[in-house]
Amino acid sequence: MKIVLDAGHGGTDPGAVANGLKEKDLTLAIVKHIHRMLTEYEGVEVFLTRVDDRFLELEERAAIANKLNADYFVSVHINSGGGTGFESFIFNNPDAKTIAYQNVIHSEIMRAIGNVKDRGKKRANYAVLRKTKMPAILTENLFIDNPNDAAKLKSEQFLLQIAYGHVEGIAKAFGLKKKAEPQPKEKTTQEKKLYRVQVGAFSDRKNAERLVEELKKKGYSAVIV
Structure with a gap:
């Protein structure tokens, strides 16, 4: 199966900025961790919309996934606006598969990141969800402008936990199996x-x-001797 990972923002668009952090940097770090972890599973091809600090239009991100005929699209973001916690989004008019995938992935991310407020599974008319032709999810991983959330986001270990939750959710949703360990x-x-x-x-x-x-x-x- 083909999975496209989308690190939100980039280049001239830093995304949300606060507490010495930039959303574009955090999303790229998380996506790279997800990519590395997913390579441990059988039968998975993983593609990134960006691998460095560059600007891409929302339409371009969706077009990459559509051209690849991907099976799933994951867009990773960091929230802002004075709240706290984690939430996920799917398109306003989702099919049954998209709903089922969100249920599993959302739960696994919450399990991985621990003591964080669950803001719920939501729906929205976001461009990357509307324009992609395959099931898609957009995750908002804590609030960059919340000092407590930002302290977590400054921890490499916490970013790994976020990535791990995404991977566990995708693996569970699609029934992925890890590659066998090579025998010595x-x-x-x-x-x-x-x-x-x-x-x-x-x-x-x-x-x-x-x-x-x-x-x-x-x-x-x-x-x-």
Whole structure:
């Protein structure tokens, strides 16, 4: 399946700005974490609308997903306006699949980010939700202008938790399975051998100790047997 991840804003459009943070930077960081985590699953192709700090029109973002004939579209944002907590949006007139996906993904994100206010599962006429031809969700991950929320958003660990919640939700909604861990290769007899190099033989231990000191000064590990 194909998933398109959209980091909100970018370039000349910083999005919401407060408490020393810019929405465009946070959304890109979260999306990159989601992308990396999703590569651990079988049969998933992940695409990003932007991989750096660039401006894209809303129509361009939707067009990328439509051209790829994606199965799902996820747009990541940070909220502002004096509130607190997490909320998610789907288009005003959603089909049953879109509703079901939102239910699962919203719940998993809330589970991952812990003690945060749940502002609910909502619907809106946002362009990226209206113009995409596949099921889509837009997430608003805390409020950048709320000092307590901003403190969380400044934590790399918390951004990882947000990303993890998205990934867990997508995996659960679409029944994704993780790739099998590669089995460690059995070492051959040749690989199991250990070779040592002798650099001196002395009848007087003091001479051996002197050589060891010289070798250590040159950065070599040396032992006396």
